[in-house]
Amino acid sequence: xxxxxxxxxxxxxxxxxxxxxxxxxxxxxxKWWVYIFWASILWSIGYFVLYPSIPFLKxxxxxxxxxxxxxxxxxxxxxxxxxxxxxxxxxxGKEVGEIAKDQGLxxxxxxxxxxxxxxxxxxxxxxGGGGSLGFANLTDDEWIWGGKLEDIQQTIAxxxxxxxxxxxxxxxxxxxxxxxxxxxxxxxVADYVLGLSSGKGxxxxxxxxxxxxxxxxxxxxxxVGMRETGAPALNNAIFTHIKGDKTSIALQVSNPQHGVMPAxxxxxxxxxxxxxxxYVHSLGxxxx
Amino acid sequence: xxxxKIFETNTLVLIVxxxxxxxxxxxxxxxxxxxxxxxxxxxxxxxxxxxxxxAGRGIYVREGCYNCHSQxxxxxxxxxxxxxxxxxxxxxxxxxxxxxxxxxxxxxLARVGGKYSNDWHxxxxxxxxxxxSKSIMPTYAHMTRPLAVASxxxxxxxxLKVVGVPYTDEQIANAVADLEAQAKGGDAAKAVExxxxxxxxxxxxxKPDEITEMDAMVAYLQMLGTLVDIKSxxxxxxxx
Numbered sequence: 049x050x051x052x053x054x055x056x057x058x059x060x061x062x063x064x065x066x067x068x069x070x071x072x073x074x075x076x077x078x079k080w081w082v083y084i085f086w087a088s089i090l091w092s093i094g095y096f097v098l099y100p101s102i103p104f105l106k107x108x109x110x111x112x113x114x115x116x117x118x119x120x121x122x123x124x125x126x127x128x129x130x131x132x133x134x135x136x137x138x139x140x141g142k143e144v145g146e147i148a149k150d151q152g153l154x155x156x157x158x159x160x161x162x163x164x165x166x167x168x169x170x171x172x173x174x175x176g177g178g179g180s181l182g183f184a185n186l187t188d189d190e191w192i193w194g195g196k197l198e199d200i201q202q203t204i205a206x207x208x209x210x211x212x213x214x215x216x217x218x219x220x221x222x223x224x225x226x227x228x229x230x231x232x233x234x235x236x237v238a239d240y241v242l243g244l245s246s247g248k249g250x251x252x253x254x255x256x257x258x259x260x261x262x263x264x265x266x267x268x269x270x271x272v273g274m275r276e277t278g279a280p281a282l283n284n285a286i287f288t289h290i291k292g293d294k295t296s297i298a299l300q301v302s303n304p305q306h307g308v309m310p311a312x313x314x315x316x317x318x319x320x321x322x323x324x325x326x327y328v329h330s331l332g333x334x335x336x
Numbered sequence: 337x338x339x340x341k342i343f344e345t346n347t348l349v350l351i352v353x354x355x356x357x358x359x360x361x362x363x364x365x366x367x368x369x370x371x372x373x374x375x376x377x378x379x380x381x382x383x384x385x386x387x388x389x390x391a392g393r394g395i396y397v398r399e400g401c402y403n404c405h406s407q408x409x410x411x412x413x414x415x416x417x418x419x420x421x422x423x424x425x426x427x428x429x430x431x432x433x434x435x436x437x438x439x440x441x442x443x444x445l446a447r448v449g450g451k452y453s454n455d456w457h458x459x460x461x462x463x464x465x466x467x468x469s470k471s472i473m474p475t476y477a478h479m480t481r482p483l484a485v486a487s488x489x490x491x492x493x494x495x496l497k498v499v500g501v502p503y504t505d506e507q508i509a510n511a512v513a514d515l516e517a518q519a520k521g522g523d524a525a526k527a528v529e530x531x532x533x534x535x536x537x538x539x540x541x542x543k544p545d546e547i548t549e550m551d552a553m554v555a556y557l558q559m560l561g562t563l564v565d566i567k568s569x570x571x572x573x574x575x576x
Contacts, residue, residue, distance in 0.1 A: 183456070
């Protein structure tokens with residue numbers, strides 16, 4: 049390094065390399081950059097000491113802080129449980145009816161219920177509970193399995209045809225597929241049900257007798273519906289799984305579609321289910 | 337003082353130098369993952385995917401679902417509140433490759449199993465706007481076509497076995513039969529349940545006579561996050 053050639057213009061050393069008459073400057077790195085470089089190496093030493101870092105074959109250095117993101121979460125959740133403790137104790141101990149009568153708890157349930165609804169229920173029932181084809185509207189007075197607070201709580205907790213042992217369960221006979229009714233009879237009963245749904249049920253129609261013989265047992269006299277059997281009312285124009293024109297009614301009689309709602313008690317916990325029941329009850333159709 | 341000159345003037349020495357330094361970095365990072373005993377939590381319930389689930393997983397990868405959906409619930413309060421217990425390493429131990437993904441345009445799917453009905457998944461896949469009006473997810477209506485991988489699924493299972501997924505010979509021998517039975521239900525499905533506990537059985541897409549890509553996809557989604565009974569996992573087992 050004795051005979052380093054200096055560049056005349058910049059005054060810097062050159063590397064001594066030369067290509068086609070072009071020489072390379074050996075400009076030193078900027079001081080600020082070098083300081084940051086060394087500082088970050090120092091920082092990493094601190095990090096090595098304080099946090100989990102060096103892996104060995106069977107374990108790793110845990111670091112002075114003994115940090116673990118999962119422990120950190122456990123602490124976060126403990127703080128949260130403490131903050132919510134007073135409320136959640138009430139939600140554990142009280143029935144939904146009592147909770148709904150307490151203004152403070154009701155406000156808490158509505159806020160919590162709305163958050164849980166939008167995350168878990170809205171994908172099927174829509175934001176606000178309006179439902180869509182195949183998924184029940186929760187804002188109207190029509191309830192297939194009951195619209196009281198306790199009914200709604202039960203439905204949310206265990207679901208419908210969810211496979212849970214306490215799930216609400218009923219299945220309509222496949223009148224066409226199983227050959228219980230002939231195609232002509234299905235056509236007649238569909239006509240009759242279409243009439244019922246528009247409020248013009250014709251008792252003398254040929255489908256009326258078929259309806260009495262086959263449908264009344266579950267759907268009730270005049271198609272008023274029966275909650276014990278989960279049979280929806282047919283005397284209004286509200287349908288869940290079908291559009292409600294004659295073709296779709298006939299198809300439903302022939303080969304019925306059944307909705308499935310998951311059980312939520314295990315996933316969300318009993319407290320959240322109560323909040324949800326209160327929130328859904330408030331959407332417009334809740335019954336006393 | 338140490339001089340770079342020997343590296344800078346000799347290509348072979350430079351190559352060897354690069355290989356050695358990169359290898360040190362790689363080995364130090366990778367080897368302990370295999371040898372440290374608690375990398376994969378010792379929890380119960382994980383099993384290799386059933387043939388139908390595996391086919392669904394293949395479609396999941398093919399369609400690039402991982403571009404918008406993660407399968408990794410991180411240990412943060414907000415994520416745990418929304419999606420459920422954070423994901424365990426054990427839960428993706430039979431994924432080759434894993435589907436953790438790195439970006440969420442849509443929600444995390446690590447515990448989507450059982451959250452919605454089969455019917456919802458089918459309607460949502462055919463057109464997400466049918467059920468979620470503001471969804472920006474593309475439509476996957478083409479998944480209503482028949483599942484084409486039935487004949488190759490046993491081969492896929494064999495391949496996975498080579499890389500360490502513990503498929504038994506019995507599982508591989510019954511691959512096609514199990515795939516069909518899981519999508520059609522009935523008595524044959526009992527063998528599927530025995531070989532693959534907690535597998536969801538049934539006609540997923542409302543077309544009982546046909547096994548479609550939708551059947552496989554929904555079977556896979558309905559299984560996600562349900563295999564390990566997370567409530568029975570002791571915190572001290574997974575806290576680290």
